[in-house]
Every structure is written in structure tokens, then in C-alpha cells.
Amino acid sequence: MDPVTHDAMSEQPDLPSAEAESAAESGADLPPGVITADQAKLALRRVKDPELNLNIVDLGLVYEVAVDGGTVRVDMSLTSPGCPSGPEIMGEAEQQIRTLPGVTDVQMNLVWSPPWTPERIEPRVRAYMGF
Secondary structure (H helix, E strand, O other), rough: OOOOHHHHHHHHOOOHHHHHHHHHOOOOOOOOOOHHHHHHHHOOOEEOOOOOEEEOOOOOOOEEEEEEEEEEEEEOOOOOOOOOOOOHHHHHHHHHHOOOOOOOEEEEEOOOOOOHHHHOHHHHHHHOOOO
């Protein structure tokens, strides 16, 4: 390869592949023990509403996930204030976040504003449920 061609090629920015973008979202380029909000959301997908047998992320119960160092803050709701499975769901959500390497603290916040409605459910899940 001649030097002129090589220099022109070296100035071209590397465009990330879909695999590289996926790795970045999962935190693969981060130092060990550093987590992302996306990784925390993946862990929350393992938590299912026991009555509906659907994960809390797809149900739209997880409103926000924020990571600050080793602290993960989760704002979430329930389908209703009187949900009998509320403590079980909240406890399982916290437990799943704590399984992630690098998590030192988990702050679970039960929020009621905005109120949960079926419109918060992922569209593909809503269609599956017949909504």
C-alpha cells in the first residue's frame, strides 16, 4: 500500500458495527465492575409479575434506571396501589440488580406518578395480550 493511500485511509473514522454498538450498550468496553443502565434493565427483565407471568420491563413498570458508580437507582410502579404481589416484585427486582458485578447499593423507589396504565406495556406485548 502506498503512503498516500494509507494516510487517506487512516483519516477515515471507524464506523461501529452492529456488534460493536451492541457491545457498547452492554458495557463490554467498560472496565470490569462498571455497569450501565442497560445492563441493569436486562437484569430487571428476569423479574416477572407473578399474576401475568410477564417481565416488569415489558409491562412498563420500570420507569427509570440510573447508575452512579456502583449505585443503581430504579424508579418503578405497580399495576395498582393494592397489588398483592408488590413486595415480592420489588424484592426480586432489587435482588436481580444486586447480582450484577460492581453493584454496591440499590435504591428501589416505588412511584405512582405518572400512574401505570396498559398503554405503558410494550406494543408487542400489548398485542399478545389483546390490548
